[in-house]
Amino acid sequence: MFNKDQIFQLLESRDGEALRALWQGRGAVDIAALLDSVEDGARQAAVFRTLPKDLAADVFSYLPGPTQATLARSFADGELQQIFDALHLDDAADFLEELPANLVTRILRSASPQRRMAVNALLRYPADSAGSVMTPEFVSLRPGDTVRQALDTIRRTGIHKETVYTCYVLEHRQLLGVVSAKDLLTAAEDAAVADLMVTDVVSVGTLTDREEAARLLAKYDLLALPVLDGEERMVGIVTVDDAMDVLTEAAAEDLSIMAAVTPDEKPYFAASAWEHARHRVVWLLILMLSAAITGSIITRYEDAISAVPLLVAFLPMLMDTGGNCGSQSATLVIRGLALEEIRPRDALRVIRKELAVAAIVSAVLAAANGLRIYLQYHDSAIALVISLSLAATVVLAKLVGCMLPIAAKQLHMDPAIMASPLITTIVDAGAVLIYFQAAAALLRLPV
The missing domain is CATH 1.10.357.20 (SLC41 divalent cation transporters, integral membrane domain)
Structure with a gap:
């Protein structure tokens, strides 16, 4: 467990080395919970700035929307761009949805054209669709690849993907099958990906209801669910963690409705x-x-x-x-x-x-x-x-x-x-x- 008083003391004494040692080996979820419990926005930002760069984006993605917005207001343009570029695309889209228009303009102005286009594409999907919760960051392989080539692809691109546990075999962006990292690791290096892949693939469309997509993930015990556009081209995946968020939000909404209360996305104390x-x-x-x-x-x-x-x-x-x-x-x-x-x-x-x-x-x-x-x-x-x-x-x-x-x-x-x-x-x-x-x-x- 974190000791907030100890952290504030280290901040005041500007002991950066001790703070870096404090964060070492800590989980992003726990650090996010600590930040969210700090009521002073200036102190939140001060603590966040002590995080290593590779950890900061993960911590930021686990923060509630209001806390993300509070931190974003205190960041300079360079800091905003750094955080925005480090987030996975689906997390970046969720982040922008929580922000006022002036902050969104600041962030998108400093983002690269490719990233801006990718995030805007996600934001255009209806809020209750699978497209709105998918991420376009997935590992794609070719049917003619060998296992050795597939593993090289995962090593080269996996760091930028949402998950590497399930890989998707595509040809001209058409989904041919899926293959797990386990199957690749346990197969001979010269084996063909086409011989290992499973062709009976469960998928959804971009406009499929997101609760339906979450239910399919649970029904088939999948880690990720491929999402296809209107021309049957694969455009993204819905991961199991996003599906859990969807089902949790749906359950909370149903509880509110059953109690004759209009659902509200704000936390209890955040609403007036x-x-x-x-x-x-x-x-x-x-x-x-x-x-x-x-x-x-x-x-x-x-x-x-x-x-x-x-x-x-x-x-x-x-x-x-x-x-x-x-x-x-x-x-x-x-x-x-x-x-x-x-x-x-x-x-x-x-x-x-x-x-x-x-x-x-x-x-x-x-x-x-x-x-x-x-x-x-x-x-x-x-x-x-x-x-x-x-x-x-x-x-x-x-x-x-x-x-x-x-x-x-x-x-x-x-x-x-x-x-x-x-x-x-x-x-x-x-x-x-x-x-x-x-x-x-x-x-x-x-x-």
């Missing part, structure tokens, strides 16, 4: 109270206004409530149980859709499964509550009303909870939108309507 409120208040307003439907249903049954005031005491239990049952089904279905265990065409199978679950759950809950109410109030009619209403509410909640996410997926919407808050609001209204209708019918109450 106003921004947090803005991302939450819209959904809260929608849910609050939709809850007015439940209130209007209750108002409609004022006469029934006046006749049997005890009915009101069971409303919270009924509504909470319905909301919980709906949330359980929705969560499992949303997870199944995300993992592709469930597809929209499986809707009828899901409904049958949830109806079977609802039958079991409703029977247990209805029996338990009916018995409790009878023992507590000695009123078999009330116990029957609650039991039947609870059973019907559970069935309704399970159906709503499983059907809405599938409907959203079918309409090309995020299934997470149909999560707990929305389902609870719908089920609450249905539960109240079922409850008072049952009470009016069985207890012969005025409606």
